[in-house]
Amino acid sequence: MVFNTPLRFTATERFLRYVIIDTQSDPLSPTCPSTDKQKDLGRLLVKELLEIGIIDAHLDEHGYVYATIPANTAKADVPVICFCSHMDTSPDCSGRDVKPIIHQNYTGADLVLPDDTTQVLRMKDHPDLKNQIGNDIITASGTTLLGADNKAGVAEIMDACYQLINHLEIKHGVIKILFTPDEEIGRGVDKADVAKISAFACYTIDGESAGNMENETFSADGAKLIINGISAHPGFAKGKMESAIKIAGLIIAALPHELSPEGTEGMQGFVHPVDVSGHVETATIDFIIRDFEEEQLVVHADVIRTAAEGVLQNFSNSTYTLDVKPQYRNMKNILAQHPQIVANGMEAIKRAGMEPKLCSIRGGTDGSRLSFMGLPTPNIFAGEHAFHGKEEWVSVQDMHKAVETILHLCMVWEEGSIT
Numbered sequence: 001m002v003f004n005t006p007l008r009f010t011a012t013e014r015f016l017r018y019v020i021i022d023t024q025s026d027p028l029s030p031t032c033p034s035t036d037k038q039k040d041l042g043r044l045l046v047k048e049l050l051e052i053g054i055i056d057a058h059l060d061e062h063g064y065v066y067a068t069i070p071a072n073t074a075k076a077d078v079p080v081i082c083f084c085s086h087m088d089t090s091p092d093c094s095g096r097d098v099k100p101i102i103h104q105n106y107t108g109a110d111l112v113l114p115d116d117t118t119q120v121l122r123m124k125d126h127p128d129l130k131n132q133i134g135n136d137i138i139t140a141s142g143t144t145l146l147g148a149d150n151k152a153g154v155a156e157i158m159d160a161c162y163q164l165i166n167h168l169e170i171k172h173g174v175i176k177i178l179f180t181p182d183e184e185i186g187r188g189v190d191k192a193d194v195a196k197i198s199a200f201a202c203y204t205i206d207g208e209s210a211g212n213m214e215n216e217t218f219s220a221d222g223a224k225l226i227i228n229g230i231s232a233h234p235g236f237a238k239g240k241m242e243s244a245i246k247i248a249g250l251i252i253a254a255l256p257h258e259l260s261p262e263g264t265e266g267m268q269g270f271v272h273p274v275d276v277s278g279h280v281e282t283a284t285i286d287f288i289i290r291d292f293e294e295e296q297l298v299v300h301a302d303v304i305r306t307a308a309e310g311v312l313q314n315f316s317n318s319t320y321t322l323d324v325k326p327q328y329r330n331m332k333n334i335l336a337q338h339p340q341i342v343a344n345g346m347e348a349i350k351r352a353g354m355e356p357k358l359c360s361i362r363g364g365t366d367g368s369r370l371s372f373m374g375l376p377t378p379n380i381f382a383g384e385h386a387f388h389g390k391e392e393w394v395s396v397q398d399m400h401k402a403v404e405t406i407l408h409l410c411m412v413w414e415e416g417s418i419t
Helices: 011-019 038-052 127-131 148-166 244-254 296-312 339-351 366-372 396-415
Strands: 065-069 081-086 101-103 137-139 175-180 201-207 212-217 219-228 270-278 282-291 319-328 357-361 379-381 393-395
Touching: 011 038, 011 137, 011 148, 011 396, 038 065, 038 148, 038 175, 065 148, 081 148, 081 366, 081 396, 148 175, 148 201, 148 393, 148 396, 201 212, 201 339, 201 366, 201 396, 212 339, 219 244, 219 296, 244 270, 244 282, 244 296, 270 296, 282 296, 296 319, 319 366, 339 379, 339 396, 379 396, 393 396
Parallel strands: 081 175, 081 201, 201 379, 212 357
Antiparallel strands: 065 175, 101 137, 137 393, 212 379, 219 282, 219 319, 270 282
């Protein structure tokens, strides 16, 4: 579709405003949101949505932003769809005092980040840069992450809202907007009100390369291994002490490399120790277990048990317990029941001038859990790259393509309804 007047994109200017707000989440905090500073961005988004003309925009006590764009079509049966991105940034790298830089007309040369010149974006390390020649690349200055994950998605949805209000030729049904806190620590939809959203389908805008759409995630469990050793005075410990700390180290060392994150790729799952704590008498290892096939999670948990039991054969007085709890499941199981949701997303990407590519995520998104909460939610690209690190980047042009994709998706759903 050719719009009545050219789109005046606002995603970049919005993105530059959003990334300077520190919204890092905290996995050790029991509150929701885990950090109150996430609400700083939420309040700004509500203010901007109200200024656009979306009158019901609001921030709730848990840090979620909700808004509704009314339908502008005469068709009465257009399904309600929702667009979702998360406001928090990863705890893995500082998000404080972010200084975004626009590197205009990228030539393919190395991008040296000025505040830490050891941080260099090289095409060999970031293969998608080969698709960005002539584009404008946004990075941070070298001492922080950028926050493109997922403030690029936030900015793109906000820009799409602006375009929908100002381009009435874009016919659409009711559009819901959801911005979440704490996605990076696995709590992004803990208190999301799916009934308030009341949509048939949702799309997270939180993916990588332009043109990509993701309909499959890992299934995920968490596991806690507790080792009960034998403590004794170290001066008189011979033949008595069985150190839980050393047992923990031996168990970790016994895990197969080919089942580790650093030893797997593609559709392979893994077992990953993410935290170790304790003392001589008791030690704890926290694991994350991931696989695209849910039944393999049980197999992977047995790998931990086998490692523990093998090591403990040499420590006859020590014991262990393993507690495995589900975290999220592969959203493909739900999306397969509603094929038009993914099909419409692929069509929108195509109409925005790209070759759509259906991918799997070696991870999870808010969409993983939303899908199992009754809101089927695949993931569409936002253009973000090198997540959670100082070399994170996004291109201006990819953000514009994401905005166009959102707009076309609204129209595809409207066109598919019955007059």
